[in-house]
Amino acid sequence: MTDQTTQPDNPAKPDYKTTLNLPKTSFPMKANLAQAEPATLARWQAQGMYQQIAAARADAPKFVFHDGPPYANGSIHVGHLLNKVLKDLVVRTALMEGRACHYVPGWDCHGLPIEHRVMTGLVESGKAAKLETLSDEHRRMAIRRECAAYATKFIKTQAEQMKRLLTLADYDHPYFTMQAEYESGTLEVFACLLEKGYVFRQLKPVHWSIANRTALAEAELEYEDRVDPSVYVDFEAADAAKVAIAFDFECECTPCFMIWTTTPWTLPANLAIAVHPRQKYALVEMDGSLTIVAAEMLEKLALVVGATTVVKKAEADGSALVGLEYRHPFCDRTSRIVAAEYVTMEDGTGLVHTAPGHGDDDYRTGLREGLPIYCPVRDDGTFDETVPAWLQGKIVWDANTLVVDHLRTSGHLVHALQFTHSYPHDWRSRTPVIFRATEQWFIGVDKPSTKSSAGAASSLRAMALDAVNNTIKFVPEWGRNRLRGMVENRPDWCISRQRSWGLPIPALRQADGTVFMTPASVRAVAVCVAAKGSDAWFTLSPAELLAAYDAATDADAPKSLDIASLTKMHDIFDVWFEAGSSWNSVLRQRNLGFPSALYLEGSDQHRGWFQLSLLPALGVTGKPPFDALVTHGFLVDKDGRKMSKSLGNALEVETLLKDYGAEVARWWVSGVAYDGDIRIDLDYFKVAGESYRKVRNTLRFLLSNLFDAPAWTESEATALALASPSQSLCGWLMGELATLETEVRAGYAAYDFRRAHLAIFDFCNETLSAVFCAAAKDRLYCDAADSPRRRATQATMRVAMEVLCRLLAPILPHTAEEAWKALRGEGAPLLFTQSHVGLVVGRDAGWVEVMSACASVKKALEVAKELGIDNALDAAVEIPDPHGTLAAFLPELADICGVSRVTLGGKASTVTVTDLRAQPKCDRSWRRDATVRQRADGGMLSDRDALAVGV
RNA sequence: GCGCCAGUAGCUCAGCUGGCUAGAGCACGCCCCUGAUAAGGGCGAGGUCGAAGGUUCGAGUCCUUUCUGGCGCACCA
Structure with a gap:
């Protein structure tokens, strides 16, 4: 085709494009997340986002949510990404529901993996030999200092990486299991369990190094062949x-x-x-x-x-x-x-x-x-x-x-x-080890409490089973069986370890060899540890440690206690006991509320943190530390195999952030079915990136058509939008919007983020992009700028933006805020101090028939392409209306079907398409409606367009 | 070895207490639009529902066995 054929005889023909209300916006199509997110993060930090939100919610009802501490070792991996993003969805959905959520991130610091890494480092650097020359306590302290430095380093690394995932938490006041206050909180839990009679000391076989006269953990063994x-x-x-x-x-x-x-x-x-x-x-x-x-x-x-x-x-x-x-x-x-x-x-x-x-x-x-x-x-x-x-x-x-x-x-x-055969050897002395029963500290799961009136039913196991069966909510539900099985079968909990890097069990030995440790003595040590940290156990004398102890007021004190002759014992706590005390060391100690609404961790934590928090909390408070347990599965590769460095199928978080940005990752997480295995692959992020773009572009379309909307307040816009009759396009959208809001909030409330994710996506993709926006274009672009119909449409779109920004906020905090600012201006209040709109709109049942009629029209138009009617605006359609339902919607049908004219009824039982190519076409709206004729300015215009242009 | 969970179009998943030709999104193919444009829209093709038995008038949906994968537990005396 050439210009001659398309621009025929009338050179004076007006250029109507400039008379249209074409969309305009500064909200970019391209998100550029990898660059934009760090900038947003820096701004959030500079403006004290967390504190501002906390202040705004100071008097709001609390949503208590407690973070399970990851181990402070190495960089975060995709498993952390999944877990932390899911948790952030919980935090942010709570905020958007108008709750206060003081969320404190935590880290697990003690334990063998760190001590082992540190020791290996010391051996490699040649410092280990020097350690051997030190006294026992000095050697322990030297190791502990190295371990603390190591943990601190990785806490910093991980905190930065977690922030980069756009997670919202009180990063200025995190908890570490090695903090003095935390440690003293752990000792309080222990004292209480001791008081109630759950703690005892008993023989148990452990790997024993004869050469070093010490118990060894599995990680300290190496296996060598041996002849026996x-x-x-x-x-x-x-x-x-x-x-x-x-x-x-x-x-x-x-x-x-x-x-x-x-x-x-x-x-x-x-x-x-x-x-x-x-x-x-x-x-x-x-x-x-x-x-x-x-x-x-x-x-x-x-x-x-x-x-x-x-x-x-x-x-x-x-x-x-x-x-x-x-x-x-x-x-x-x-x-x-x-x-x-x-x-x-x-x-x-x-x-x-x-x-x-x-x-x-x-x-x-x-x-x-x-x-x-x-x-x-x-x-x-x-x-x-x-x-x-x-x-x-x-x-x-x-x-x-x-x-x-x-x-x-x-x-x-x-x-x-x-x-x-292969036989375990002490990794340091390289001598064979033996299995030998030694005395260890236990928490008995079947011992009834000595301080309870509940009688026999007060054993930790009985209480735990009761809680698992009757009070705790499980998401997904199968977690209940899983935890029940573990609680039923678990042996007594061995809480002592023979290591340096941990919280000491504050037991002392008397001159006659008997062990001295009472609830009061533990509490006295806790006072000391609160002030000086657990290092005090290694640096202070028993008398100093027990400064706050008074045997005279301790009914459990041995008759002839001589504090001066006590010697310190050197068992430390199992790290799970520390992590399992976090409900006390964090929630109760910081007055955040107890219990937590939920704990949210991977399914391996049924054995770990879930169970080992449940037992102490039941022992101390009689209540579980959580109302609900939410579990997610593990990440596996696209073939269903588990991720591991050795298989080479592990995805790096850094790569994901660089290539896709945190929000695409968050969008992916929110859409995943997290019960059971979760397949992860770069390709899935590509898919998530595409659907993110779809949502973003839909927002952009709404925003761009609001460029000249009056400066309504939100309630003015809502009132105007709700004034549209329910048979109008806008009335329809308002009904859909209200349904969406309900659906998404219900999904969030049930921790079914996927349900929310899909509802939002379908709404943007189908309801808005494919139907509403396509149908509304004509009136937005071609109606007179301030015509009531166009303004009503804009008001509806404004409300859609208000609702969508809030619904998206938990999943896409950066993008939602970006859109929110584009909508409300830079002076807008913080998105996270808002709460949901709460639309209530009835729906006209006739829309179901309208949409199905519309689908029939689309199919009929496909067939009509064979007749040369390629463009739907070149067609008129006649739609059967056997029940007379469609009549009320007639004024909207042409826009919704995307054709120039619609008539109803007729004798045919199917849609009839009529070729309008011989009919005049409006130069401005490109429609061939019945009113198109030549106007004073020489252009072919429909009545509506002539009015809009003023000719 | 034991326990729990999962196995439905190329991919991610819906399919409630068993009941019309098994659905959606993405990807794919064809087409439209060029006034959301490194955008937008329409239509279409695509599945032995992991496998084998069984219960039933009827099973993706219930039972048994089995295979594959994941998580947890235990084991090598």
Whole structure:
């Protein structure tokens, strides 16, 4: 086509474009988030955004929300991004509902991962050797100083990274578990639990380094191959008759239970033999002796021990053996057979030597069966006086040979061989470690409180189960089962660790070796720690630590307490006990309110923070520290595999922020189904970026058509918008807007951010962009600027902006604020001091039919393209109206369908399209309505356009 | 090994207490617009509902088994 054909005969034809009310705005199409967000952040910080909001909400009803502390180690990863953004959605939705939300970010600082990293650093830099020359306490203090510096460094790093996610929190007053006030708050919780009788001290097996005479954590072990004796040993049954009954077989001689072990030195501590209750066990005659082994293991076993004649005599279930007794081969006692699910049929005999003082499983079995946690090995690795004389004082490694020789001599040894296996070693001394029961501090979950009138139901487990079953809300609901299962099965909580980097358990030893620690003494130490931090435990004397303690007023004080002769003990708290006390150290101590409306963490925290906050809070206050638990799943890659550095599929937060910006990430988070696994991939951010742009452009369209709107107050605009009849385009939008607001707020309230996200997106994409904006363009551009219809449309759009800015604010704080300022001007009040509009608008039921008629028109127009009617404005349509519903909407139908003319009724049952290309076209509005004719200025105009132009 | 959760179009997800030809958005294809323009609009194609059994007149939806993946727990005496 050339100019001649499009601009034919009339050179004087007016250029109507300049007479249109075309949109104008300074709100840019391109968000440029990577650059704009840091600037916004700096402005927020400079103007004290958090404080301003807090001040504005000072008298508002509180929404108590408590942050679970991430570990102060390394940079944040995408898991933190997910968690922190979800939490920020909670904070900001609460604010937009008009609540006050004092949200304090926190960090977990103590614990082995940091101590381990620091120690590794010290070894590498050669400083570790120097530490060895220091006294115990000086060495501990030196390590603690390094650890504190390390944690502080990463708190700073992470805080900046979290702020960059546009999260709103009291970053000026965060909590750290290593703060003095926090530590003293933790000790208060402990004192209270102690007071109520939940705390006790008991033996428990731990990895023990003989060389360093210390307990070691899993991370301090390295595994190396080691050769040990592997022995098969016969334990004689104590009562052959009972065995005979179990197998329903008459025994001619005393049968034996055959066990296998690679640690013969633990045999002196044998107190039970475990069998699997649902496995078959065989009574066999093996080379002349009567032996009991697992039926499944028989063949393999005969080969290993080199038995020549093997005859199976009878079989019985493991459960039938439970309760039978046997005689220890060299200690003077009888023990019994017990059941254990962990017994496998992979190695050994299917009968497991059980020494509760020397193995974790054995320990648990021992506790369950009420066996003593017997550990005859002293901290130097030698046997004490409770073992047979030939073993006393011998070191365990030598005992291996002694025991094997003794068993061979006494005839209990069935077979012995050398066995190479992977065995834990102390990473520092590189010597093999042993499993040895030591005294540890516990919080008993089944002990009833000694200070409660509730009686037997007051054990922590009973209270926790009651809370899980009856009072706590779970989102998603399956969290309830999960937490219930964990609470039902958990053992007593071992809260002591033998490390340097942590909060000391303030126990002291008296001269006679007994332990001194009472609720009052703990509280006295807490006073000291509040002032000086937990370092005080390492630098001050017992007398100084107990300055606030008065034995005279402490009913629990030992009779002849001599403070001067006390020595400090050096266990520290399990870090989970500290984190699990945050409801006290933060919420209660800072008067933020208790309990929290919710805790929001990854699903792994059912085991961790959720449960370990619940137990202390129940013990101390009788109430859970949270009303609801909201859980999110873990991030996995696009193929559903978990993220890890080694797989190379981990996404860097930094990359995301640089390429997409925090708001696209937030938009993505808000749209994710966070129960269950969450797939994450750069491609998804691309998608999120596109839909963010769609929302942004829709806002931009609304804003750009408000450029010449009168300076209405919000209520003036709302009143004007609500004045539109419900059958008008504006009336329709107001109804949709009210529905949207309700839907989004309901989604937010249920922590179903996805529901809110989708509702907002659909509204922008469909309701506004595809329907309303498309239909309203004609009246916005072509109606006289101040015509009532155009002004009503602008008022409606203004209200839509008011509503959308508020609804979007929690997800897109930066963009919502940017739009808000474009709408209200730079002098606008802070968006986060506003609350939702709360529209109530009825909807006309006829709209459903209108929209479906409109869809039919669209389809008919597609068909009409074959006739050459490419542009909908070249068409008139006749729409059937069998129920007469559409008549009321007739004035709006042409705009909504995007055609030039609409008529209703007719005989056809489907939409009829008429070609209008032969009809005159308005030079200004491009419509071919019936009123178009030549006007005084020479242009072809419709009546409406002629009026608007004034010709 | 045990417990919990998930598995529906290429992607992200809806599908309530079982019931009309299984839906939406994005991506894709074709087309329109050029007065939201590094924008906007329309139409369309696309699914053995992880697999196998079973209950039922009827199952994506209930039961059993199984596979894959995630989280947690336990285990290597």
